[in-house]
Amino acid sequence: MTQWIEGRITENIHWNSNLFTLKIDAEIDRFTAGQFTSLALDINGERIARPYSFLNSPEQRTLEFFFYTATGGVLSNAMVKLEAGDSIWVKKQANGFFVLNEIPPCKDLWMLGTGTGVAPFFSILNTTEAWERFEKIVLIHAVRTQADLRYQEVVAKLCEKFQDRFLFQAFISREDVSGTFHGRIPSSLRDNSLEQELGLTLDPKNSHLMLCGNPGMVKDSIEVLKGRGFSKNRRRTPGHITIENYW
Numbered sequence: 001m002t003q004w005i006e007g008r009i010t011e012n013i014h015w016n017s018n019l020f021t022l023k024i025d026a027e028i029d030r031f032t033a034g035q036f037t038s039l040a041l042d043i044n045g046e047r048i049a050r051p052y053s054f055l056n057s058p059e060q061r062t063l064e065f066f067f068y069t070a071t072g073g074v075l076s077n078a079m080v081k082l083e084a085g086d087s088i089w090v091k092k093q094a095n096g097f098f099v100l101n102e103i104p105p106c107k108d109l110w111m112l113g114t115g116t117g118v119a120p121f122f123s124i125l126n127t128t129e130a131w132e133r134f135e136k137i138v139l140i141h142a143v144r145t146q147a148d149l150r151y152q153e154v155v156a157k158l159c160e161k162f163q164d165r166f167l168f169q170a171f172i173s174r175e176d177v178s179g180t181f182h183g184r185i186p187s188s189l190r191d192n193s194l195e196q197e198l199g200l201t202l203d204p205k206n207s208h209l210m211l212c213g214n215p216g217m218v219k220d221s222i223e224v225l226k227g228r229g230f231s232k233n234r235r236r237t238p239g240h241i242t243i244e245n246y247w
């Protein structure tokens, strides 16, 4: 049975009309970077719960979650209204296998996320383990508009701290913004343009990819990557692609 802990909202940041972040104080069990928990509210006498990835690293005490308000979405549209001091249910134990322990040894780690699907990557990037294990880490954040490109201050800090070991590239699909890719991740994997831009080659011997967010991006990227000799990472048959679909 789910064990619920009553958490307290410490901050609700409204980034734009569709995106927000909740910071929550709750005494939950220790989790592993990349995992998710469930958040819930009691709405019309019913406890409505959904899975959400931690954006904070396990060492950071305040829990942080990055949300999209889904059109007609029951829970996200209730959570967006929460204010500091309000309560929220947080599942005591985290879940999920989108974690570094599941990734076989390799040189470079590529993190490909759409929308709020970058959350688990920030959690992982803020652990020491990530930087002990990989030579280079690439973070790709694909969004529709520039207004959806959030957490750039965290990206800047990582760039400053890890220099040429950390590579970041934004994709903005519905606006032309200089310095960003205009289009989608899978086509840039198909024509090698992403690798050319980053100056780093993807190959099954050296690279592992973590894909998170829009299931269309995950599916289309896997299709391209399979054609280039990459395979899905499974416990029984280790491979090069580890995924988390958000819906």
Ligand SMILES: Cc1cc2nc3c(=O)[nH]c(=O)nc-3n(C[C@H](O)[C@H](O)[C@H](O)COP(=O)(O)OP(=O)(O)OC[C@H]3O[C@@H](n4cnc5c(N)ncnc54)[C@H](O)[C@@H]3O)c2cc1C
Residues within 6 Å of the ligand: 036, 050, 051, 052, 053, 054, 065, 066, 067, 068, 069, 070, 071, 072, 073, 074, 075, 076, 077, 116, 117, 119, 244, 245, 246, 247
């Ligand atoms: C492992 C995991 C981790 C997740 N982590 C996050 C997270 O960190 N941040 C986050 O915003 N969401 C995350 N999600 C999605 C989240 O669980 C909910 O599905 C989402 O918030 C919609 O819930 P709702 O009650 O508002 O909408 P609902 O009433 O459940 O449904 C509304 C519709 O929105 C669509 N939808 C589902 N997910 C999303 C989404 N992310 N954005 C827009 N539309 C969506 C569905 O197709 C659904 O039909 C995660 C999902 C999984 C499986």
Ligand SMILES: NC(=O)c1ccc[n+]([C@@H]2O[C@H](COP(=O)([O-])OP(=O)(O)OC[C@H]3O[C@@H](n4cnc5c(N)ncnc54)[C@H](OP(=O)(O)O)[C@@H]3O)[C@@H](O)[C@H]2O)c1
Residues within 6 Å of the ligand: 018, 068, 070, 071, 114, 115, 116, 142, 143, 144, 171, 172, 173, 174, 183, 184, 185, 186, 213, 214, 215, 216, 217, 218, 220, 221
């Ligand atoms: N953001 C909104 O204003 C909005 C409004 C209503 C509903 N929604 C729904 O909310 C969910 C999340 O919205 P979001 O804007 O955070 O994220 P999203 O729709 O997942 O878009 C994020 C990025 O992923 C890209 N993408 C979509 N499908 C892809 C595919 N098959 N392969 C590769 N890339 C792909 C998008 O490109 P494209 O721009 O080319 O699609 C965009 O650059 C989606 O279900 C969406 O339908 C969003």
